[in-house]
Amino acid sequence: MSRPLAWRLVAPLALCATLSACATGDAAVTLRAHGNEPFWSLEIGRVLRFSELGGRPLEGAVPEARTLDGVRRYTATVGGRLLEVAAAPRVCHDDMSGMPYPLAVSVAVDGRRLQGCGGDPAVLLRGAEWVVEDIDGGGIVDRSRVTLNFRADGRLDGRASCNRYTASYALSGEGLSVGRAASTLMACVPALMHQERRFLDVLQGVNRFEIGETGELRLIDASGRRIVARR
Structure with a gap:
């Protein structure tokens, strides 16, 4: 039986108190994230890109970010679909690889909320x-x-x-x-x-x-x- 969530959160770390500390290190990309069951990926840099396994990729302009209680949020309509992204500075372990990531990321789309991990694991070390x-x-x-x-x-x-x-x-x-x-x-x-x-x-x-x-x-x-x- 598959698990609905392929991620696990642990205590917040001071080193990731802001998203700038959890960036990928690529100047053109401010956020990369992914999730499992179902598989999805997100990239927010010069453009916003979102895709799911077997689905049509979405690409559009990056909306203005809002930050509340340390969580950065984006809301955009891409290809006629509403996307709501939240990236929280909490350690997130990918259940498939075991790799820890500095951000817990959720994407709300089509009435579903997808959970996953994002950022560069190197900043944790x-x-x-x-x-x-x-x-x-x-x-x-x-x-x-x-x-x-x-x-x-x-x-x-x-x-x-x-x-x-x-x-x-x-x-x-x-x-x-x-x-x-x-x-x-x-x-x-x-x-x-x-x-x-x-x-x-x-x-x-x-x-x-x-x-x-x-x-x-x-x-x-x-x-x-x-x-x-x-x-």
């Missing part, structure tokens, strides 16, 4: 430093520090416990990948060196991420091992 609080269920050594900084240029860096590290990262439609890390070569006490090896081992196998209900970041590898961090 970038910004303030993440401080790791757990590595694969084992916590971290008292008074040690493990961090993650996702840079806009596709670089990930931080402290691995003893040494500094740097790696590349990339987002696709299905998940997150992290390249092999390079690190400095300082030696520390055995407990910190062991923790550093565990951290880097899990990190380089990461293939997806989640944002938890209290705003924590979860980096997860193919075997289910995870790194949990907070701002």
